[in-house]
Amino acid sequence: MGFRKDFIWGAATASYQIEGAAYEDGKGLSIWDRFSHEPGKVFDGHTGDVACDHYHRYPDDVKLMKEIGLQAYRFSLSWPRLMPEGKGAVNQKGLDFYNRLIDELLKNDIRPFVTLFHWDFPAALQSLGAWENPDSVKWFEDYTALCARTFGDRVKDFITFNEPQCFIGLGYDVGVHAPGYQLPNSSLVPMSHHILKAHGTAVRALRSLVPEVRVGYAPCGDPCMPATNSPEDMEAARKAYFTVPEKGWTFNVAWWSDPALLGCYPESGLKHLEKYLPHGWQEDLKTIHQPLDFYGQNIYNGRYYKAADNEQGFEMLPLPVGFPKTAIQWPITPDALYWGPTFLYERYKTPFIMTENGLSAHDVVSLDGKVHDPNRQDFLNRYLLAYKRAAEDGADIRGYFHWSLMDNYEWAHGYKERFGLIHVDYETQQRTLKDSAYWYRSVIESNGEVL
Ligand code: GBH
Numbered sequence: 001m002g003f004r005k006d007f008i009w010g011a012a013t014a015s016y017q018i019e020g021a022a023y024e025d026g027k028g029l030s031i032w033d034r035f036s037h038e039p040g041k042v043f044d045g046h047t048g049d050v051a052c053d054h055y056h057r058y059p060d061d062v063k064l065m066k067e068i069g070l071q072a073y074r075f076s077l078s079w080p081r082l083m084p085e086g087k088g089a090v091n092q093k094g095l096d097f098y099n100r101l102i103d104e105l106l107k108n109d110i111r112p113f114v115t116l117f118h119w120d121f122p123a124a125l126q127s128l129g130a131w132e133n134p135d136s137v138k139w140f141e142d143y144t145a146l147c148a149r150t151f152g153d154r155v156k157d158f159i160t161f162n163e164p165q166c167f168i169g170l171g172y173d174v175g176v177h178a179p180g181y182q183l184p185n186s187s188l189v190p191m192s193h194h195i196l197k198a199h200g201t202a203v204r205a206l207r208s209l210v211p212e213v214r215v216g217y218a219p220c221g222d223p224c225m226p227a228t229n230s231p232e233d234m235e236a237a238r239k240a241y242f243t244v245p246e247k248g249w250t251f252n253v254a255w256w257s258d259p260a261l262l263g264c265y266p267e268s269g270l271k272h273l274e275k276y277l278p279h280g281w282q283e284d285l286k287t288i289h290q291p292l293d294f295y296g297q298n299i300y301n302g303r304y305y306k307a308a309d310n311e312q313g314f315e316m317l318p319l320p321v322g323f324p325k326t327a328i329q330w331p332i333t334p335d336a337l338y339w340g341p342t343f344l345y346e347r348y349k350t351p352f353i354m355t356e357n358g359l360s361a362h363d364v365v366s367l368d369g370k371v372h373d374p375n376r377q378d379f380l381n382r383y384l385l386a387y388k389r390a391a392e393d394g395a396d397i398r399g400y401f402h403w404s405l406m407d408n409y410e411w412a413h414g415y416k417e418r419f420g421l422i423h424v425d426y427e428t429q430q431r432t433l434k435d436s437a438y439w440y441r442s443v444i445e446s447n448g449e450v451l
Helices: 031-035 054-068 092-107 136-151 164-174 185-209 231-242 253-262 267-276 281-288 336-348 374-392 435-445
Strands: 008-012 072-076 111-117 157-162 214-218 224-226 294-298 303-307 314-316 352-356 397-403 422-425 430-433
Touching (some): 008 111, 008 352, 054 092, 054 430, 054 435, 072 157, 092 136, 136 157, 136 185, 157 185, 164 185, 164 253, 185 214, 185 267, 185 281, 224 336, 231 253, 231 303, 231 314, 253 294, 253 336, 294 336, 294 397, 336 374, 374 397, 374 435
Parallel strands (some): 008 397, 157 214, 224 303
Antiparallel strands (some): 303 314, 422 430
């Protein structure tokens, strides 16, 4: 039992959070380059201008990956680094950078998992209405084709979108992420539809251009976990997980996954949102619904639900006073890695990969020069045990990517939150493997047997 023999152990990052070199070698601007420079948007005015300077330090960073024993590395491509205006002209130096990175990974036997889009949308296309513009499907298709043609001889694992829930919810609804808008449903719903269509179109493009490609998707949505093992509470949790609420619908998992994996929008969502979908949306479902090789999910925590005598049939339980939390104040709920994959596999019946999971902690370099982070090891141990149980109970679980490889630019939180296995001193760019990185190496070496 335990994890399958060919289980994939990796770590993840995203372009804007680590690369830096924001204005170098012909890169165009992204909405995050703009947003992070707007006063008051990001903690202490931090920007990703330099970040971890990974653009220049990638050979050393790959060495560190090797030291941790990573089998795979999930990273994203910066669309405006490759296409400065988002469409049309291509920036050769951008292609060169990712070519060098990919070659370095392969030389070190580390399998690249490429995310096409992890939030750093080209600023030039934002001025054209971004995802609200139906042309966005074509823009994304052309960008995908460029990536497939350039990297597809060596990269076989592609992920279309990272967490549309967050870049739409936080960026265009709540407004705390780039571009910082608060748009009505009449804009948000068409955007979501175009993104789903762009996803399907990209899957098709990848399949036609990359021999032996494996394609996945990495949405999120905090799992709903049953308060007890009673059949009533289990059903309540399942229902809460996949019901699209009227308020905060952008963060729900089913709205963004059912069309891609089942070929239909969830009824609970259509009830409130159908009136905003663009004309002819039904015909697009064929494009949106493409076979996927794996279904990814980023899961950090969940919430407990029980059956209730109300209209919905479920109710969320408040967290008890003093419930354990990470530095960023997210609750520590290891069972999210049991119930999330279990319910998602039950519904979507597609091989599952945890594309992100991890925590921020108050890590410091100690007097002995090391970074002691017992909280991270304990957190991961608990979460991975739950994940292993889900695999043993029958979910087809294929891999795990820790978020993150290294401390990095945590979006609106700037550099305040440290999610890495590797500590980064942003003054000197000095990297230090945390204790948890060495522990993770033993997890990888034993394929999870030390847990
Ligand atoms: C991911 O998003 C991103 O993909 C990544 O870029 C980022 O750096 C990383 O996670 C860490 O933030 O309300 O307290 O219950 C995170 C998705 C969705 C996770 C909302 C936390 C709610 C926490 N998040 N969820 S809480």
